[in-house]
Amino acid sequence: MDKYVIHGQHRLQGTVSISGAKNSSLPLMAASLLTAEPVILHNVPYLMDIRTMVSLLTQLGKSISYLDPHTIKIEEKSAEPYEAPYDIVRKMRASIAVLGPLLGRRGKARVSFPGGCTIGPRPIDLHIKGMKALGAEITIEEGYINATCPELKGCQMNLLGSFGPSVLGTENVMMAAVLAKGTTIIEGAAAEPEVADLANFLNQMGANITGAGTSIITIEGVDSLHGVEYTTIPDRIEAGTFIAAAGITGGEIRIENACVHHLAEPIEIFSRAGVEIEILSDTTLIARGKNIRPIEVETKPYPFFPTDLQAQLMALVTLSDGISIISEKIFPDRFLHAAELCRMGADIHIDGAVAVVKGVPYLSGAAIMASDLRAGAGLVLAGLAARGKTEVLRIYHIDRGYEHFEEKLRALGADIERRPQEE
Numbered sequence: 010m011d012k013y014v015i016h017g018q019h020r021l022q023g024t025v026s027i028s029g030a031k032n033s034s035l036p037l038m039a040a041s042l043l044t045a046e047p048v049i050l051h052n053v054p055y056l057m058d059i060r061t062m063v064s065l066l067t068q069l070g071k072s073i074s075y076l077d078p079h080t081i082k083i084e085e086k087s088a089e090p091y092e093a094p095y096d097i098v099r100k101m102r103a104s105i106a107v108l109g110p111l112l113g114r115r116g117k118a119r120v121s122f123p124g125g126c127t128i129g130p131r132p133i134d135l136h137i138k139g140m141k142a143l144g145a146e147i148t149i150e151e152g153y154i155n156a157t158c159p160e161l162k163g164c165q166m167n168l169l170g171s172f173g174p175s176v177l178g179t180e181n182v183m184m185a186a187v188l189a190k191g192t193t194i195i196e197g198a199a200a201e202p203e204v205a206d207l208a209n210f211l212n213q214m215g216a217n218i219t220g221a222g223t224s225i226i227t228i229e230g231v232d233s234l235h236g237v238e239y240t241t242i243p244d245r246i247e248a249g250t251f252i253a254a255a256g257i258t259g260g261e262i263r264i265e266n267a268c269v270h271h272l273a274e275p276i277e278i279f280s281r282a283g284v285e286i287e288i289l290s291d292t293t294l295i296a297r298g299k300n301i302r303p304i305e306v307e308t309k310p311y312p313f314f315p316t317d318l319q320a321q322l323m324a325l326v327t328l329s330d331g332i333s334i335i336s337e338k339i340f341p342d343r344f345l346h347a348a349e350l351c352r353m354g355a356d357i358h359i360d361g362a363v364a365v366v367k368g369v370p371y372l373s374g375a376a377i378m379a380s381d382l383r384a385g386a387g388l389v390l391a392g393l394a395a396r397g398k399t400e401v402l403r404i405y406h407i408d409r410g411y412e413h414f415e416e417k418l419r420a421l422g423a424d425i426e427r428r429p430q431e432e
């Protein structure tokens with residue numbers, strides 16, 4: 010296990026290139042199960058979660074090779090396996106994304122129940138509801154979801170849950186429905202760019218999907234899908250994290266290979282929090298840290314402010330000149346980073362799903378623990394701004410979703426090193 014050792018208060022300056030989106034690449038890889046033909050994916054980030062999906066697809070009969078560090082080729086060796094085992098699913102919730110494709114093409118799936126995680130309960134009732142609506146029979150036994158259906162049938166369904174739409178739920182049902190007989194209409198669909206990216210990918214494989222990126226998606230079933238060569242969209246959460254990094258260090262970062270259009274709301278919110286953002290093109294922007302200002306914000310489904318940037322924003326406004334209110338509307342318990350930020354001198358009070366962050370003049374370095382991927386990123390940002398030395402423990406969470414994080418930060422002038430945690 011590794012940790013980061015950070016010596017803070019260096020102003021970050023320079024250019025960073027954004028990697029492909031983890032949350033797009035994972036479902037795209039799972040969708041390769043829908044065809045017997047080769048799939049080539051470009052702009053795949055080199056991450057622990059991607060390696061986990063490679064192991065899972067290998068177990069499911071695929072063979073994956075790297076054509077270059079960010080391009081993978083997925084080929085089929087066997088269409089027989091249908092089990093996603095606990096040992097893999099426990100490492101990564103997105104493993105649930107194989108349920109829809111397995112059911113759609115192989116007629117059955119046995120997928121370990123993913124359970125919750127440190128960001129709170131993560132039910133899958135909407136995934137199950139969608140599969141059942143398509144005609145699947147589902148039982149939960151020995152911690153596994155067993156799903157069978159020789160032929161799925163299109164139908165109209167509403168997938169809106171009590172916390173709003175489900176990203177992976179929408180993606181899973183969409184992947185199951187592409188090979189179903191007839192028309193499927195998903196109401197209450199998630200509108201995240203990653204859902205639209207998956208629909209584009211599937212359409213290029215011969216699917217017939219319209220409306221992805223809105224709350225109503227229509228899928229006309231087709232008989233089969235063919236291979237495809239496709240480029241994943243940029244990671245909007247990584248881009249947002251570097252905007253926050255410029256803000257918290259008073260730096261100036263040129264962010265390249267991003268999708269500015271997908272960042273509209275984060276740009277608005279970080280600007281209100283005092284980061285000056287200059288948009289140079291559809292893919293390039295400059296973020297400049299100025300005086301950090303307090304904000305009031307709710308995390309909500311796209312196009313609103315994403316929960317996956319909440320911890321990074323919280324780290325930033327710990328240093329504002331006023332009181333910020335951050336309401337978490339997606340994962341009400343996703344605040345474990347707050348206690349760690351308080352160890353560094355932040356003043357944060359959690360009341361249910363609301364964090365009240367009173368700005369302090371400075372943070373001081375401490376030993377702190379990453380509890381999940383984005384909490385970890387938020388803590389690194391705090392360490393970059395803090396006086397003295399910060400040690401961020403359990404950075405395997407960060408490795409799940411940030412490619413070459415410390416290298417990218419170091420290239421911008423950060424003093425950050427990876428060391429074995431046990432030392």
Ligand SMILES: CC(=O)N[C@H]1[C@@H](OP(=O)(O)OP(=O)(O)OC[C@H]2O[C@@H](n3ccc(=O)[nH]c3=O)[C@H](O)[C@@H]2O)O[C@H](CO)[C@@H](O)[C@@H]1O
Nearest residue numbers: 032103131132133134135136170172174175176177178339
């Ligand atoms: C791999 C991936 O893409 N992960 C993202 C995806 O996770 P994921 O797709 O798992 O998150 P969901 O969109 O499903 O969750 C949104 C809300 O719906 C609830 N819910 C979800 C499913 C369900 O069956 N029942 C139910 O009630 C969840 O508890 C949560 O409150 O979207 C989240 C919300 O934007 C992001 O934080 C994750 O980074």
Ligand SMILES: C=C(OP(=O)(O)O)C(=O)O
Nearest residue numbers: 101102103317382383410
């Ligand atoms: C919560 C996240 O990922 P996952 O859904 O894979 O846990 C994330 O990317 O912030």
